[in-house]
Amino acid sequence: MKNKELLNTKEAAHHLGVSTSTVYRMVNRGTLMPSKTPGGQRRFSIEMLNDYLEKSKDIKAPQIPVSYKNKEKNKEENEKDPKEEKKKQVDKRNKLNNLTGTEWLPATKSYFYQKGLGSKHPHAQIERQHPAPFSFQDVENLILFFTKKGMNVLDPFGGVGSTAKACALNDRVCTSIELQKKWNDLAIERLETEVGRGTSDNHVFIVGDSKKVLTTMESNSIDFMVTSPPYWMILNKKADHKVKKERVANNLATNYSENDDEDLANIEDYDEFLNILVDGIFLECARILKQKKYMCLIVSDFRHKSEYVSFHSDLIQKLNNRKTSDGKILKLQGTKILIQNHKSLLPYGYPYAYVENIHHQYVLIFRKY
Numbered sequence: 001m002k003n004k005e006l007l008n009t010k011e012a013a014h015h016l017g018v019s020t021s022t023v024y025r026m027v028n029r030g031t032l033m034p035s036k037t038p039g040g041q042r043r044f045s046i047e048m049l050n051d052y053l054e055k056s057k058d059i060k061a062p063q064i065p066v067s068y069k070n071k072e073k074n075k076e077e078n079e080k081d082p083k084e085e086k087k088k089q090v091d092k093r094n095k096l097n098n099l100t101g102t103e104w105l106p107a108t109k110s111y112f113y114q115k116g117l118g119s120k121h122p123h124a125q126i127e128r129q130h131p132a133p134f135s136f137q138d139v140e141n142l143i144l145f146f147t148k149k150g151m152n153v154l155d156p157f158g159g160v161g162s163t164a165k166a167c168a169l170n171d172r173v174c175t176s177i178e179l180q181k182k183w184n185d186l187a188i189e190r191l192e193t194e195v196g197r198g199t200s201d202n203h204v205f206i207v208g209d210s211k212k213v214l215t216t217m218e219s220n221s222i223d224f225m226v227t228s229p230p231y232w233m234i235l236n237k238k239a240d241h242k243v244k245k246e247r248v249a250n251n252l253a254t255n256y257s258e259n260d261d262e263d264l265a266n267i268e269d270y271d272e273f274l275n276i277l278v279d280g281i282f283l284e285c286a287r288i289l290k291q292k293k294y295m296c297l298i299v300s301d302f303r304h305k306s307e308y309v310s311f312h313s314d315l316i317q318k319l320n321n322r323k324t325s326d327g328k329i330l331k332l333q334g335t336k337i338l339i340q341n342h343k344s345l346l347p348y349g350y351p352y353a354y355v356e357n358i359h360h361q362y363v364l365i366f367r368k369y
């Protein structure tokens with residue numbers, strides 16, 4: 001019979017809420033020391049894994065480093081090989097980011113896979129309270145491509161601070177605007193507990209309505225804007241089985257606010273919602289953005305009653321080639337698909353009709369010219 005106290009690599013990864021390749025890296029680094037079966041298979045004791053989970057609560061950023069950072073480590077190891085030396089240099093003409101040519105290329109693929117810590121991870125507990133956060137690791141990928149160290153990043157829908165956390169972990173400076181004080185307070189707490197005491201002081205957290213706050217911000221002052229807006233009022237619909245099981249049963253919020261009129265998720269008319277989002281917020285962000293810099297909008301399509309709403313294409317239609325109030329133009333540069341391969345499949349239309357399991361988000365990438 002299988003010894004339940006000893007887990008194989010896949011089970012250990014599941015227990016920790018990380019990928020199996022992260023477990024391999026942890027073993028290589030000596031963070032985890034599994035035993036081996038007579039056949040040479042690794043076995044991890046539950047006690048050791050729980051011990052790691054407990055300890056990682058207090059260490060700075062025990063999260064999975066993104067691929068660029070692994071390469072940073074390899075760079076040190078390959079120090080003496082001149083060919084490797086050349087590959088690791090950042091081109092002097094590169095004013096956009098700190099990536100080398102070999103790191104730059106894969107980051108231009110039109111898709112990437114969503115990464116998360118897993119809901120059991122100690123550092124996922126604050127994020128979990130918000131009904132629609134994005135993964136700080138996914139936004140970290142974008143920040144590492146679209147900024148250099150020390151640059152300013154704006155998120156006009158800051159939520160529980162996933163953008164701020166990604167900035168804090170990578171020496172960028174975040175300005176986060178969030179309408180609800182409770183989410184903003186959690187964002188600050190998240191940085192303090194998950195990144196380090198005092199970290200939140202290096203970033204700007206504003207509680208307020210982005211429509212108003214953005215008008216007070218200086219033009220040409222931000223190096224990169226990345227955000228995920230409310231997807232109209234999808235959170236306000238009646239809780240389905242999944243929401244009941246995962247959120248209502250665990251006493252977790254299912255919407256951003258109850259009746260706040262400034263909350264974009266409470267606007268009933270879709271066209272009115274789109275106009276406010278595009279003209280009142282995104283074009284204003286574009287004014288604040290420096291020239292030749294980028295903005296990334298992370299959005300998904302959704303269903304509303306019997307309609308399939310292609311939110312991402314509506315946004316592109318409304319934003320592409322629009323003039324900003326400082327006389328510049330916003331141009332679409334690409335749409336990256338963020339694949340959510342871990343989501344469980346639900347039998348929506350079975351056995352009668354095609355009803356899609358929407359398991360991807362779009363990253364709409366615009367540049368200011």
Ligand SMILES: C[S@@+](CC[C@H](N)C(=O)[O-])C[C@H]1O[C@@H](n2cnc3c(N)ncnc32)[C@H](O)[C@@H]1O
Nearest residue numbers: 133134157159160161162179209210256263264
């Ligand atoms: C999709 S969530 C963003 C989550 C965030 N990316 C994170 O990871 O925590 C959208 C956020 O926009 C906020 N929001 C809605 N209307 C707003 C407004 N007018 N001004 C600022 N924030 C607003 C909501 O409270 C919600 O937290």
